Amino acid sequence: MRKITLPLLLITMLVFVLSACKTRGKQIVGETNKPALMWFDAEANFERFSNPDSIDYYLTKVKSLGFTHAVVDVRPITGEVLFETETAPKMREWEGFERPDFDYLGHFLRKAHELGLQVYASLNVFVAGHNYFDRGLVYSTHPEWSSMLYTPEGIVAITTQKKKYSAMVNPINEEFQTHILSVLKDLVKKYPSLDGLMLDRVRYDGISADFSFLSRKKFEEYIGQKVEKYPEDIFEWRQDENKKYYPERGKHFLKWVEWRTKNIYDFMVRARKEVKSINPNIAFGTYTGAWYPSYYEVGVNFASNQYDPNKVFDWATPEYKRYGYAELIDLYVTGNYYTDITIEEYKKTKRTVWNETDSKAQSGIWYCVEGSCLHLREILGENKFIGGILVDQFYDDPPKLSKTIEMNLKASDGLMVFDIVHIIRKGLWKEVEHGMRAGGALR
Numbered sequence: 048m049r050k051i052t053l054p055l056l057l058i059t060m061l062v063f064v065l066s067a068c069k070t071r072g073k074q075i076v077g078e079t080n081k082p083a084l085m086w087f088d089a090e091a092n093f094e095r096f097s098n099p100d101s102i103d104y105y106l107t108k109v110k111s112l113g114f115t116h117a118v119v120d121v122r123p124i125t126g127e128v129l130f131e132t133e134t135a136p137k138m139r140e141w142e143g144f145e146r147p148d149f150d151y152l153g154h155f156l157r158k159a160h161e162l163g164l165q166v167y168a169s170l171n172v173f174v175a176g177h178n179y180f181d182r183g184l185v186y187s188t189h190p191e192w193s194s195m196l197y198t199p200e201g202i203v204a205i206t207t208q209k210k211k212y213s214a215m216v217n218p219i220n221e222e223f224q225t226h227i228l229s230v231l232k233d234l235v236k237k238y239p240s241l242d243g244l245m246l247d248r249v250r251y252d253g254i255s256a257d258f259s260f261l262s263r264k265k266f267e268e269y270i271g272q273k274v275e276k277y278p279e280d281i282f283e284w285r286q287d288e289n290k291k292y293y294p295e296r297g298k299h300f301l302k303w304v305e306w307r308t309k310n311i312y313d314f315m316v317r318a319r320k321e322v323k324s325i326n327p328n329i330a331f332g333t334y335t336g337a338w339y340p341s342y343y344e345v346g347v348n349f350a351s352n353q354y355d356p357n358k359v360f361d362w363a364t365p366e367y368k369r370y371g372y373a374e375l376i377d378l379y380v381t382g383n384y385y386t387d388i389t390i391e392e393y394k395k396t397k398r399t400v401w402n403e404t405d406s407k408a409q410s411g412i413w414y415c416v417e418g419s420c421l422h423l424r425e426i427l428g429e430n431k432f433i434g435g436i437l438v439d440q441f442y443d444d445p446p447k448l449s450k451t452i453e454m455n456l457k458a459s460d461g462l463m464v465f466d467i468v469h470i471i472r473k474g475l476w477k478e479v480e481h482g483m484r485a486g487g488a489l490r
Contacts, residue, residue, distance in 0.1 A: 082116055082433060082461040083488050084380065085109045086169070087155075089120035089129055091468040093141040099154050105467065106158050112480055113488035116165045118245050118463070119155050122230065124213045125183035126175035132233040134226065135184075156240055165242040167332060167378070168234060172227055172249045176206060176214025185214050192216040192223045194252050195259040199284040199292050202258050215252035217259055218346070219310050228321050235325045243330030243378060244322060249315065250335070250345035251307060254282075254294055254406045266299075269306045274299060294406060305364045307346030312370035319375050332378035334435065334463075337419045338402055338409065339426055345404045349373060349381070351428035373430040380463045381423065383434040386441070387415035388450045416451055420458035434459035438469035445478045452482025462486070 087096065096102055106117060121129040127138035130152050139146055152168060159166045175192055176183030185193045185206055193204045194215045206214050216223050235241065251257060258278050267273055274280050281303045282294040319331045335349050336342055342349070343362045350356065352371035356363035373379065385400065387393040393415035399408040412418035416434065423432050434455030441448040455462045464470070470479060483489045 081456060081488070082378070083114045083456070083483070084116040084118050084167070084433065084461070084463040085114045085467055086118040086463060086465040087120060088466045088468060089123040089138070090141055091466060093138075093146065094144040095468070095471070096151075097144070097146040099149065099158075102154055103158050105471075106155070106162055106164060108476075109467070110162045110164055112476075113483045114164070114464075116167060116242075117155060117159050118167045118169050119152055120169040120171075121152055121234065122170035122172075123177075124171045124174045124248070125177045125180075126185070127183070128230065128234075130234060130237060132230065132237070134229045134233050152238060152241075156238060160240065167243040167245045167330070168238070168241055169245040169247055169334075170227075170231065170234075171213075171247050173218045173223075173251070174213045174215045174248050175223070177212060178206060178209055178214050179212050181206075183214060185216065189223075192220055194256045195262075196252065196255040197258040197278045197281075197284075198255060202278070205252060205256070211252070213248065213252070215248070215256060217257040217261060218249075218251060218314060219257075219261065219265055224314065224317075228318060231318060231322050232325055235322050235329060239326060241326075241329060243332050245332045245334055245378070245380065246318070247334045249311060249333060250347045250404070251311075252345070253404050254344040266303060266306055269309075270299065270302050291407075301362065301364050304343050304346075304362055305367050305370075308343065308348045308367060308370045311346045312348065312372050315372045315375050330377040331375065332380065333376055334380040334382070336402060336404060337381040337383050337423060337434075338400070338405070338413070339422070340411075340413060341402070341405045341409055344406060349376075349379070350426040351430055353428050354426045356426075373427050376430070378433070379427075379430065380433045380435050382437065382465075383416045383419050383451070383455055383459070384437040384440065385415050385419065385451075386444075386447065388447065388454050389417045390415060390421075393418060416454045417458055420455075423459070431460035433461035433463050435463035435465055437465055438473075438475065441475075441478075442469075442473055445473075445475055448475060448478040449482035449485065452479065453485040456483070456486025456488055462488070 128135045129138055156166050176185035193206050194217050195202050196205050263277050280297040280299045282296050282300050284292045285295045286292055322329060335347055348371045350371040351373040352368060355368045357365050357367060387396055387398055390412050393412055399410045400414040401408040413422050436451050436455060
């Protein structure tokens with residue numbers, strides 16, 4: 048054994064102490080190799096991120112916590128955009144604050160890439176107005192794009208429904224599809240270093256949409272016959288013993304559900320082809336809610352095309368599986384927006400969940416984070432998914448924020464946090480750090 052002299056021993060100890068101090072001064076990224084996405088909403092962060100220094104500061108902070116991606120919202124629900132294009136108006140002001148003129152997304156890209164982060168641009172797709180502010184394309188230049196809703200009071204434009212903040216459009220409106228595809232292509236052309244797209248709200252508003260004349264015409268062409276009573280042959284609003292409305296299915300209901308899902312599938316095929324023709328290397332991503340048992344109400348089948356929901360759910364025809372689009376997606380994010388984290392916890396609370404797109408409350412072990420992940424594995428097959436969390440659900444119980452981060456990192460193929468504004472407002476950085484560490488994104 049080599050003999051260590053006293054001076055050599057002192058030097059060795061000094062090097063060790065200095066090394067330890069240096070390590071404590073920065074976070075060490077973990078070894079999960081799972082993507083961790085931080086979402087930057089356009090409207091909620093408009094003023095705060097109107098300075099390049101703020102972008103630099105928060106990108107550096109999320110990088111130190113183990114995040115690998117920044118999802119930057121560049122088309123909020125108004126239909127305005129946060130980059131220069133002749134296709135759509137640019138959002139230059141929000142709630143009285145005017146943003147200094149600089150390349151917002153371009154700066155995100157430069158700084159994030161410098162830090163080793165990837166950047167996905169997020170766009171709200173089938174929406175073009177904010178109902179709370181009467182602002183957006185369906186209020187200014189294109190009211191004809193508005194989705195027509197079938198309500199218990201009749202068929203009305205969605206812009207009249209002020210409890211709905213998103214003024215959704217009719218997904219099969221060809222003029223709108225041409226518009227939104229042009230926006231996507233302009234974005235991809237302008238930013239060739241963009242790592243990916245994250246498409247949000249690629250769906251119908253809900254079970255009540257869309258009941259326009261155009262939808263009736265196209266549906267009749269699809270089934271090859273006239274709908275004698277419209278919309279009653281699709282469904283009819285009825286009241287239960289508690290005077291709450293529910294949709295009673297008509298004779299064409301199942302084909303209607305199938306047709307709406309085909310419409311969304313066809314758009315996803317088209318959108319992927321269009322953007323990949325410009326940049327074959329850009330990742331094609333999307334966000335949807337995780338609540339598959341009721342997500343048929345918005346016309347979306349995010350399952351694998353190898354999964355047959357007809358064997359499990361009474362709303363799916365045998366043909367429904369044809370329009371599963373999981374295989375089209377390079378990065379799939381889903382909203383595990385549940386306050387019960389484990390199956391054991393859910394069995395104790397037996398909580399009912401009523402998501403914004405649902406026509407009624409839902410229950411079952413699907414509606415907790417762990418249970419959701421187990422079910423998603425089944426319907427997605429070999430396709431990976433990233434579990435998303437909604438931070439403001441945990442304002443009153445911050446330790447649970449750490450737990451849901453941990454569970455999503457362990458039970459899914461990654462993590463998406465929506466949105467950084469909630470963390471900043473409530474000072475929840477320690478909770479985020481604890482969850483990232485427990486989930487293996489930090490060590």
